[in-house]
Amino acid sequence: MSLFEQNFSVFLQGFGHTLLASIFALVGSLILGTIFAIMQVTNSRTARTIGNIYVQVFRNIPLLIITLFFYLAVAKVIKMTGFTAGTIALTLYTSAFIAESVRAGILSIEAGQMEGARANGLTFGQAMRVIILPQAFKVAIPSLGNQFINLVKNSSILAFVGGLDLMYQGNIVAANSFDTFTTYIIIGLFYLVITLPLSYYIQHLEHKLKKNA
Template identity: 70%
Template structure:
């Protein structure tokens, strides 16, 4: 408790940066993931190839490698700090997994619904927006929830590039106080403050949508 009181401002700062990075990456990954999921189910061959290449690349390269590339290489071209580099790497990495979840959701929808929508005068974009994607998101909600929780935990990667997140602050506190175990227990508790409500919210949403169905 004394350690938490002494370094309260450091932990709160790290908590804020972790929360901000998670929100940025979640929104960005959801948008990118949905886009590349749509690429993967396109009848146009080159779009499918682009979507598949993107997903396979970011799914099979370690997150640490991606973040270090952003920080050590890309940052020399486009100036960015550790927080921005880490958030960008986290976004790209997570978007590949979200793309797979959304793609599976789209392909689980009966093709007759898309054909019926087009037969009733809807454009491709309208059919996807109003008919297919809402159902696909509903089907893939459990997988998306898991990815959102993984994203929050993976945000600890920002510590490797000076991202000022919870893990970064925990490392500093542990080094300064020599209370390593206590420092990381406090860090773990702060992560639970984010992940537990998120987990329960996703479960509640799944139950509500299940009852609605």
């Protein structure tokens, strides 16, 4: 019986946790990133300052440090598992990069569109939601796609805090079987199961939007 067959349930469990953490972090980072991107382009100096500080802090601190902070420090105050700590850290870290991608998309839209929307009675929030953001996301799709793929790969950080993810389970299999090479080849293939379809979908969406432009 092959290593894969012997440990299929272990790999599958890790794959499930990796997929779940990636989905949670993807949705959360997209929401947070969009919010902080908008804050960076508002007329409010306070909002811009908060947005800039958030992005600069989480972009320039290693993901491992953020993860360990939640797992070792925050968990003393708010009880959380390694999976939760890793997913929160992954969300915050990725959201900073998404904020920059979305901000760049917003700034690429002609300023007159916002001015025209405000002149027609729309609030800043309404104009941003209905007119600016849909266009900004189209511009930012290639960059966002790269961030989403990086997010999936970065989810391996959960292994450092007992997050039961694919890398964590793989480390256990490698330690028990002493077949490190085969184990990590299998892990790499599992990651490709997530990242390749995501990559192809982003490319498809990008080509589709270009045709409709």
